[in-house]
Amino acid sequence: MGRMRRIAVVGGGGGAVCLLDALSRTSAPPAAVTVFEPSDRLWRGRPYQRDADCILVNLPSRAMSVRSGDRDHFDRWLSRGHRWQPEATEDADPFNAAAFPPRTLFGDYLESVAHDGVDRLRDRGWSVHVVRERVVHAAPSAAGATLTTERGTEHRADRVVLCLGAGTPYDGFRLDGPEPGFVPDPYPVSKALAGIDPQATVAVLGTGLTAVDVSLALRAGGHEGPVFLLSRNGVLPAVRQRPVAHTMRHFTPDRFHTLSRRGQVGLTQVVQVLHDELAAAGQHPAELETEFALLREDPTRRLRRQLDLYDAQTLGLRILQHTLPVAVDVWPLMPDRDRAGLLRDHYRALHSLCCPMPPSSAARLLAMSEAGQLRIMDGLQEVGRTRQGFGVATQDRRLHADVVVNATSVAPHRVPTAAAPLVQSLVTASAASVHPHGGLHVARETSQFVVDGRTQECFYALGDVTFGSLFITAAMPVIVKLAQEITRELVKP
Structure with missing residues (x-):
C-alpha cells in the first residue's frame, strides 16, 4: 500500500x-x-x-x-x-x-x-x-x-x-500606539468596546458592515454618547429585503463561458446579461438604476427608504444579490481594463448593494440616527491624536472624539x-x-x-x-x- x-x-x-x-x-x-x-x-x-x-x-x-x-x-x-x-x-x-x-x-x-x-x-x-x-x-x-x-x-x-x-482593519492614519483611546480591531466587540465610557464621543472609521456591528454593539451596551460613522464615501450597506427564491436563467457560468468563446467578456456584456435575467423575471432595470443613482443619498433617508422597500414586489436588488456566486466565474473572463474600472468606479456601490445588512440591524441604526445619537458622514480626510483625544477632519467640518474605533477595510x-x-x-x-x-x-x-x-x-x-x-x-x-x-x-x- x-x-x-x-x-x-x-x-x-x-x-x-x-x-x-x-x-x-x-x-x-x-x-x-x-x-x-x-x-x-x-x-x-x-x-x-x-x-x-x-x-x-x-x-x-x-x-x-x-x-x-x-x-x-x-x-x-x-x-x-x-x-x-x-x-x-x-x-x-x-x-x-x-x-x-x-x-x-x-x-x-x-x-x-x-x-x-x-x-x-x-x-x-x-x-x-x-x-x-x-x-x-x-x-x-x-x-x-x-x-x-x-x-x-x-x-x-x-x-x-x-x-x-x-x-484586521487597516490603520491608515497610524493611530495605534501605547496611548489609550484607539481601538485597532473592534472584534470581539464584547471585549474591544467594553471599556468605553458610556458618555464618550466615539468616532468609528468606516461605514461598512464592521461599522454597523460597532454601532449596534455600542447601542446594546447602553452607550449614550454621540457616535459618528466616517468614511470617504459615507455609504452604508444596503438593507436586505425579504428573501425570495430565484433560479438564474441567464446570469449563469455556462452563459458567460459561451460568450467567452468569442473573446473576453466586457463589462457592457455583463450588464446586458443581467438585463436579460431581469427581463426573464418580468423586471425592469430601473430599480437598480435608481439605487446606483441614490448611492450618495443622505444616509438616514436611504436607510428609511430601503426599510420601506423590505416587502417590495420588485426583484431587481434580490436578483443582483443572486449574482454573487456567479461573479467568481465572470470576473476572470473580463478584460483587465474593465476589471480595473469596475474596482475604481463601482466597487463601493456593488459591495453596498450585493452585501446588505439585515433589516433588523438597519432598523436599529435608523432609531439611533433619528434620536440624534448617530451621524453618518462622508469626506473623511484626517484623524490625529490631540491632548484630550482625537481630532477628525472631513471635507466640511472638524470634530472631537474621545475614542476612535477602527472599522475600515483590510489592507x-x-x-x-x-x-x-x-x-x-x-x-x-x-x-x-x-x-x-x-x-x-x-x-x-x-x-x-x-x-x-x-x-x-x-x-x-x-x-x-x-x-x-x-x-x-x-x-x-x-x-x-x-x-x-x-x-x-x-x-x-
Whole structure:
C-alpha cells in the first residue's frame, strides 16, 4: 500500500471547515490532513468568534450552509435545539429577525460541522491532526512542499491550501500606539468596546458592515454618547429585503463561458446579461438604476427608504444579490481594463448593494440616527491624536472624539499581517505571485497559485487572499463553492 497523500491546510477558520466537510463526503482513498491554526478561534475564525448576540450574520440562515448542494444544512442544525430567539423588540419583529442569527451561533455551527467532518474522515481511515502553531515559511520541495512553523518545526505536504481568512482593519492614519483611546480591531466587540465610557464621543472609521456591528454593539451596551460613522464615501450597506427564491436563467457560468468563446467578456456584456435575467423575471432595470443613482443619498433617508422597500414586489436588488456566486466565474473572463474600472468606479456601490445588512440591524441604526445619537458622514480626510483625544477632519467640518474605533477595510494587499512572512516566502520561492488588484494570482478553475502564467501544482488558496484574481471572495456561498472545487483537485489521483 502506498504512502497517504499529505494535505496541509494553513488556517483553521470557516474556509477550513468547508474543506473538511467536502473532503469527508468524497469517496477518495484515505489521506493525511494537517490543519495549522495558532489562535484560540479554531474552526470559528475571526468573523465567527464568541461575541455579543447583537452581531448577526448578514445572510439569511438558509444561505449560510457550509455544505455544498445542501442549502438547508444550517437550518436543520438550528432546528435540533440551536434555534436562537431574537429579543422581541419593535424594530426586530417586522423583519424576520430570527433568519439572521448571531455570528457566535454560526461559529458554534462551524465547530459542530468540523468535529463531525473529522470524525467521518477518521472513521474512513484518514489521518487528521491539528497543529496549534503558525506557519511562517513555505517553499516547494522535491516531494511537494515544506512548511516551517514559528517554532522551527518542518512539515512535508503534497498539497497546501491557504485559508488565511480576512485581516484586521487597516490603520491608515497610524493611530495605534501605547496611548489609550484607539481601538485597532473592534472584534470581539464584547471585549474591544467594553471599556468605553458610556458618555464618550466615539468616532468609528468606516461605514461598512464592521461599522454597523460597532454601532449596534455600542447601542446594546447602553452607550449614550454621540457616535459618528466616517468614511470617504459615507455609504452604508444596503438593507436586505425579504428573501425570495430565484433560479438564474441567464446570469449563469455556462452563459458567460459561451460568450467567452468569442473573446473576453466586457463589462457592457455583463450588464446586458443581467438585463436579460431581469427581463426573464418580468423586471425592469430601473430599480437598480435608481439605487446606483441614490448611492450618495443622505444616509438616514436611504436607510428609511430601503426599510420601506423590505416587502417590495420588485426583484431587481434580490436578483443582483443572486449574482454573487456567479461573479467568481465572470470576473476572470473580463478584460483587465474593465476589471480595473469596475474596482475604481463601482466597487463601493456593488459591495453596498450585493452585501446588505439585515433589516433588523438597519432598523436599529435608523432609531439611533433619528434620536440624534448617530451621524453618518462622508469626506473623511484626517484623524490625529490631540491632548484630550482625537481630532477628525472631513471635507466640511472638524470634530472631537474621545475614542476612535477602527472599522475600515483590510489592507489593500489583502494579506493578514500575521501571514505576511508566509506569503512573502512563497513569493520569494517563485511559488506565488502578487496580483496587481491585491491578493495572490490564482487560477479560477482550480484556485491553484499562478506564477508567470503557469499553475503551481501543490499550492491553493481560499478566501480573501485571492481577491484580484477573483471578485467577492468572503461570502459564505462563494467559499463553499470554491472549497468544493478545491476538494476535487485535492483528491485527484
